[in-house]
Amino acid sequence: MTAVAILCSLLWTWQTAGLTVPPVGLGFIQSPAQLTVMRGETATLSCHFTVQSQKRGVQWFRMDHGRQLISASPRHVLLEGNQSASLLITEATPKDSGKYYCEVTVLLQDPELSNGTLILVLAPPSKPKLYLQTPTDPETDPFSLVCVTWGFYPSDLSLYWTNQSAASTIDQPSINNCTLTSSTTAAAADQVQSPQCVRLVDTRTSEVYLIGVLPLPDRQHLETGVTYACVVEGHPAMTDPLAATYRWEAPPNLLIGALNVLKMCLLSALTAVFSLEAVKHKRR
Known part of the structure; x- marks a missing residue:
């Protein structure tokens, strides 16, 4: 029996017995190990390996919460070369953040998984918006300013208040600034809640x-x-802070208002006097 026939016989025996050829090692290199992109950009992952057989397959997986196969779609572009493969995630969103792996399967060998790439998709916060909140009873309860920002990922953000006034002192109630971190747990997130600082999550x-x-x-x-x-x-x-401003005006000065009214009355009286003198002058 020739050497080729012996090899074919061994392969057939291994295959029918449910065995695989001992892996040689594909020399995996997946790059980069970590990748940070902005929301809306394209994340490109590359997987390089060394394998002689053309009877192979390449698949991409995401393994944050179980094994999730990445299939070709309008947002997921799969490219494959001779000894390489690429995954392009277009129009990246914060939901795309996670760990991605390249897996290569060669005929009669166990699949091999790459070292993986950790993707972080950053989304900056919106410019804060301010709203004036009118109390139920303006005579006894204070007015309030409500500041809202949203759309950011991860949850690393600080919100605080500043004020400017020509007055030497301002009767300002205590201020509770808001700070979130990406390591904030569900229990810790509850501690952020207060009458002056609220964290909300859109479940949809x-x-x-x-x-x-x-x-x-x-x-x-x-x-x-x-x-x-x-x-x-x-x-x-973010590279620079974002801010929104609101002007809280003092009540009008009653003395100045009274003087302005008196001024208008004097001007009206003088106008009437001059008008009468002009009429008398014409009659002469």
């Missing part, structure tokens, strides 16, 4: 909303108007 889209509430001082106690700013910063996708 998984988007996180950070809401800050600032009680405003009584306008009757203000000497001049106050400009309040809600500032968000500390997110890895």
Whole structure:
């Protein structure tokens, strides 16, 4: 029996017995090990291996919560070369963040899995929006400013308030600034909740909303108007802080208002006097 016939006989015996050829090792190199992209960009993963047989298959998996096969789709582009394969994730979203692996299967050998790539898709927070909250009873309860920002990933963000005024002092209630971190657990997230700091999660889209509430001082106690700013910063996708401002005006000065009315009355009287003198002059 020739050597070729002996080899074929052994292969047939291994296959029928449910055995596989001992793996030689594919010399896997998947790059990069970590990849950070902005929301909307394309994440490109490359997998290089050494295998002589053309009877092989390449698959991509995501393994955050179980083994999830990545199939070709409009957003997932699968490319394969002679000794390489690539996965392109277009229009990346925060939901694409996770660990991805390349798996190569060669005929009569056990599949081999690469070292994997950890993808992080960053999404910057929206510019904060301010809303004036009117109390149920304006005579006894304070007005409040509500600041809202959303759409950010991961949950690393700080929200705080600043104010500017020409007055030497401002009767300002205590302020509770809001800070979230990506390591915040569900139990710790509950601690963020307070009457002045609220964290909400949209169960449909998984988007996180950070809401800050600032009680405003009584306008009757203000000497001049106050400009309040809600500032968000500390997110890895941000280079500069984002802010929104609101002007809380002092009540009108009654003395100045009375003087303005008196001024208008004097001007009207003088106008009437001059008009009468002009009429008398024409009659002469």
